[in-house]
Amino acid sequence: xxxxxxxxxxxxKDEILGEATLPAGEVDDFVIRKADGFPxxxxxxxxxxxxxxxxxxxxxxEHFNNTAKHIxxxxxxGFRRPTYGHLPxxxxxxxxxxxxxxxxxxxxxxxxxxxxxEPPAGTVDAARFTAWLGDKNTQLDYEEANRLANALDVAxxxxxxxxxxxxxxxxxxxxxxxxxxxWSPGENREKFDNAFLTQAFDLSRVVKTPAKFDRVKLLxxxxxxxxxxxxxxxxxxxxxxxxTYHAEFMRKLTPTQFESLAGASHERSxxxxxxxxxxxxxxxxxxxxxxxxxxxxxxxxxxNGVSHLRALRALLAEVKAWEPAALExxxxxxxxxxxxxxxxxxxxxxxxxxxxxxxxxxxxDTLSILGRDSxxxxxxxxxxxxx
RNA sequence: GGCCCCAUCGUCUAGCCCGGUCUAGGACACCACCCUUUCACGGUGGGGACAGGGGUUCGAAUCCCCUUGGGGUCACCA
Numbered sequence: 001x002x003x004x005x006x007x008x009x010x011x012x013k014d015e016i017l018g019e020a021t022l023p024a025g026e027v028d029d030f031v032i033r034k035a036d037g038f039p040x041x042x043x044x045x046x047x048x049x050x051x052x053x054x055x056x057x058x059x060x061x062e063h064f065n066n067t068a069k070h071i072x073x074x075x076x077x078g079f080r081r082p083t084y085g086h087l088p089x090x091x092x093x094x095x096x097x098x099x100x101x102x103x104x105x106x107x108x109x110x111x112x113x114x115x116x117x118e119p120p121a122g123t124v125d126a127a128r129f130t131a132w133l134g135d136k137n138t139q140l141d142y143e144e145a146n147r148l149a150n151a152l153d154v155a156x157x158x159x160x161x162x163x164x165x166x167x168x169x170x171x172x173x174x175x176x177x178x179x180x181x182x183w184s185p186g187e188n189r190e191k192f193d194n195a196f197l198t199q200a201f202d203l204s205r206v207v208k209t210p211a212k213f214d215r216v217k218l219l220x221x222x223x224x225x226x227x228x229x230x231x232x233x234x235x236x237x238x239x240x241x242x243x244t245y246h247a248e249f250m251r252k253l254t255p256t257q258f259e260s261l262a263g264a265s266h267e268r269s270x271x272x273x274x275x276x277x278x279x280x281x282x283x284x285x286x287x288x289x290x291x292x293x294x295x296x297x298x299x300x301x302x303x304n305g306v307s308h309l310r311a312l313r314a315l316l317a318e319v320k321a322w323e324p325a326a327l328e329x330x331x332x333x334x335x336x337x338x339x340x341x342x343x344x345x346x347x348x349x350x351x352x353x354x355x356x357x358x359x360x361x362x363x364x365d366t367l368s369i370l371g372r373d374s375x376x377x378x379x380x381x382x383x384x385x386x387x
Numbered sequence: 388g389g390c391c392c393c394a395u396c397g398u399c400u401a402g403c404c405c406g407g408u409c410u411a412g413g414a415c416a417c418c419a420c421c422c423u424u425u426c427a428c429g430g431u432g433g434g435g436a437c438a439g440g441g442g443u444u445c446g447a448a449u450c451c452c453c454u455u456g457g458g459g460u461c462a463c464c465a
Binding site: 001002017018020021022023026027028030031032034036040041044045060061062063064065066068086088089091093095097137177180181182183184186188189190191208209210211212213216218219220221223227267269270328331332335341342343344345346347350351357358359360361362363 | 398426457465
């Protein structure tokens with residue numbers, strides 16, 4: 001069933017875009033009731049808004065032209081007209097619209113590029129995989145997408161609010177940053193909390209242009225917010241985040257180990273500290289050595305990293321109290337005697353040996369958290385593998 | 388393609404409505420230097436924009452027109 005659109009131009013008043021008039025004949029008669037008896041979105045939204053007493057409709061600019069349909073419907077039904085505001089769209093860096101379908105886009109492209117005819121085992125049902133591959137409108141659900149991404153070893157972009165939360169973005173930072181895409185309070189102010197936002201937000205300061213979503217800047221905001229927290233707050237929130245999203249990780253650390261890790265990670269955390277420190281909870285023979293890091297820090301001309309590790313291994317086995325201060329004293333003494341005090345020369349080989357890479361919390365904390373047995377086992381493994 | 392909307396640094400934006408205070412401000416990113424016993428943080432400095440062309444005006448980023456460019460929308464989806 002269609003609605004007969006009245007003749008004549010339709011003027012849309014918008015708090016953000018101003019006034020725009022669509023010439024007569026621009027809006028075709030449109031369906032308000034589908035063959036299955038259900039009302040279409042256009043009809044339902046107009047009726048619903050009236051019944052709910054909605055006063056303001058704030059939605060994305062892609063709805064701007066639809067507003068004309070809603071207005072003629074409201075007039076025909078004798079409904080009140082809410083105030084409209086069409087907010088700018090949010091884009092990806094490449095200028096495409098940021099969309100919930102972007103994860104599927106990444107996966108579909110990877111699958112196509114690699115010419116995979118079948119889904120990797122244990123990811124997605126084969127029939128579903130084929131249907132998904134052939135239809136750009138089909139979306140994998142959260143678990144399916146993650147399993148497939150894992151199997152293909154590709155990173156999925158954060159899109160949904162929960163994706164950001166899961167990744168370790170603070171809710172208040174996400175609100176702050178989102179508000180800045182399309183709006184600003186002026187006066188060179190861009191860091192604020194929700195209380196400020198509620199009192200300062202004003203449609204008249206919303207911009208008309210689409211914004212490219214700058215993940216790097218979001219990350220910087222998040223890092224600042226984390227650094228700005230008290231140590232207690234950080235540990236508390238990290239713990240709660242870990243329990244929700246990294247239960248396995250949390251189970252493998254004692255409360256003391258966790259506190260050490262959190263304390264050592266606070267100042268360097270941009271998001272959460274779980275993904276980057278996975279080596280802490282993997283078995284001593286299970287984490288992977290980064291080839292470049294090992295080449296640079298363990299091999300090379302004598303005395304190289306491995307030769308230092310051999311000496312350090314013997315030395316560390318003798319350390320009485322396995323805690324940061326004692327480890328620091330022992331390792332520093334070694335550096336003074338053998339590398340002209342250059343700690344980096346011994347710290348980096350150690351770091352690669354126990355973590356697999358060149359980035360970790362401070363080395364003394366790292367060793368301390370790992371414990372004597374794991375640390376020595378990992379050093380042995382590195383010596384064996386790269387010596 | 389028709390219709391509608393938009394146009395300031397790489398990006399998010401301030402300034403525009405009410406022309407002069409703008410040799411255009413901030414933030415993220417980038418570059419350099421400093422700090423540093425890993426990675427990072429931090430500090431200092433630097434490069435970087437009014438899309439183009441016409442008007443109006445004593446004077447235009449700010450007002451008007453055109454061009455170019457970008458976007459949205461044209462579903463029995465929401």
